[in-house]
Amino acid sequence: MQEKSSIFDFRNKISTVDTKGKRKWMYVLPSKGKLTSLRYIFNTIYLILFFSMPFIKVNGKPFLQFDIIKAKFSIFGKVFLPQDAVIFGAGMLVFLLFIIVFTLIFGRVFCGWACPQTVFLEFVFRKIEYRIEGSAQKQQKANESKWTTEIYIRKTIKHVIFFIIAFLVTNTFLSYIIGIDDLFQIMTEPISMHIGGFIAIMFFTVAFYCVFAFVREIVCTVICPYGRLQSVLLDKNSIVVAYDYNRGEPRGKSSRDTTEIKGDCIDCNLCVKVCPTGIDIRNGTQLECVNCTACIDACNVVMKKVNKPLNLIRYYTENNLEKNEKFQVTYRIKAYTAALIVLIGVFVTLIVNREMFDATLLRVPGQSLQENTDGTISNLFRIKIVSKSYKTEPYKLEVNRLDAVIVYVGNHLDSLKSGVVSEETFFVKIPKGNITKRKEKIKVNVISNGELILSKKVTFLGQY
Numbered sequence: 001m002q003e004k005s006s007i008f009d010f011r012n013k014i015s016t017v018d019t020k021g022k023r024k025w026m027y028v029l030p031s032k033g034k035l036t037s038l039r040y041i042f043n044t045i046y047l048i049l050f051f052s053m054p055f056i057k058v059n060g061k062p063f064l065q066f067d068i069i070k071a072k073f074s075i076f077g078k079v080f081l082p083q084d085a086v087i088f089g090a091g092m093l094v095f096l097l098f099i100i101v102f103t104l105i106f107g108r109v110f111c112g113w114a115c116p117q118t119v120f121l122e123f124v125f126r127k128i129e130y131r132i133e134g135s136a137q138k139q140q141k142a143n144e145s146k147w148t149t150e151i152y153i154r155k156t157i158k159h160v161i162f163f164i165i166a167f168l169v170t171n172t173f174l175s176y177i178i179g180i181d182d183l184f185q186i187m188t189e190p191i192s193m194h195i196g197g198f199i200a201i202m203f204f205t206v207a208f209y210c211v212f213a214f215v216r217e218i219v220c221t222v223i224c225p226y227g228r229l230q231s232v233l234l235d236k237n238s239i240v241v242a243y244d245y246n247r248g249e250p251r252g253k254s255s256r257d258t259t260e261i262k263g264d265c266i267d268c269n270l271c272v273k274v275c276p277t278g279i280d281i282r283n284g285t286q287l288e289c290v291n292c293t294a295c296i297d298a299c300n301v302v303m304k305k306v307n308k309p310l311n312l313i314r315y316y317t318e319n320n321l322e323k324n325e326k327f328q329v330t331y332r333i334k335a336y337t338a339a340l341i342v343l344i345g346v347f348v349t350l351i352v353n354r355e356m357f358d359a360t361l362l363r364v365p366g367q368s369l370q371e372n373t374d375g376t377i378s379n380l381f382r383i384k385i386v387s388k389s390y391k392t393e394p395y396k397l398e399v400n401r402l403d404a405v406i407v408y409v410g411n412h413l414d415s416l417k418s419g420v421v422s423e424e425t426f427f428v429k430i431p432k433g434n435i436t437k438r439k440e441k442i443k444v445n446v447i448s449n450g451e452l453i454l455s456k457k458v459t460f461l462g463q464y
Contacts, residue, residue, distance in 0.1 A: 015280075016288075023218075031295075033300055039112075043123045067177055080388070087350045099229070103230055169208050243265075248263040271313060357385055357453050362382060369463075378427040386421045395446065396446075407426060441457050443457055
């Protein structure tokens, strides 16, 4: 592989910054080919799902909703509350380990194929820009010359459309948090009733607009933490988009000098021109590469024209290029995968064994026991209970002793609303003659629809 001695070589500078430290605006040529077509199909499905899922409901609950404000989540129609913190912790660990294993094997392919930043920038905003302002070459020529009235009009139209799409994206993201019904309520009611929500919507609309209109690839090259994580996780056995320097070097256009040996790369720079982050993949694996495969399709188009084998740029591992070794499952991959499998098992077990109700049952502070005139001993307890069901569920308490009676203090609950923490206080009474121990463990069962949902053990005091 060719090395450059300049201090401005590819490992010492960001591809979007010139030698003077100023930003280089990316004028990206659209690529065409099999992989680009696959990305079109995948990202079309991606966008359809993104904009339609807030409208999908299961058993009356959103298919996906992450209400951070109320700490209430609906995933595949199942409600998760703060009481499910252990499940969320296990889920986050599974997600983190999955990212590690996925990156170890496939590099940064998520960035190029499924990251919302790439999907919206390349398949929504940039496509609109091409339609309004023309090709990348035309845009560059117009921006570097004196702006005419036509250019001002085109740019105004483009930015208005960008802002409208950013507003639509913001509202869609918001619907994943508060739900589509609450979003429609905010949209149909006077702004004065939802000042905070309106300010939040406008703030994130402006943020999204700025990201896709101006910041763009800087998110991928500088801001996104996943790019930094990639540099730690990748090794020579990771599958990445790479240039076959064994075949391509020495690069250069064919000449009449038959004694001069040239590689397959004709140094057309098309792979650089289609790269959304402006890198030269021929310099090797780089932090800015998002594995979008645009350079693969662009290079294959050129290889066809010059009658040379395809896939000068394709998915390789560094060991494959250096030593002609096939992909190997390393000990690091095995270790992370084993840990991931164990965590998935724990996560699935927690989900399967998750109870519909979550309850805390304690003796009322400062209370021991009461001797009643009817010959019974009573203890005072308080239960806090929450339903994790998607609907209101019937509810009652029973003690696992035939001689025990529950007497409620104050209002008695007969049902539990979804996600609402309910509380009630009650006496457990047992005939004094049936008590043989000073302390005895009893079970208070929570029943719903005639089924035992959960049991709570408490200590019943029978004697002083």
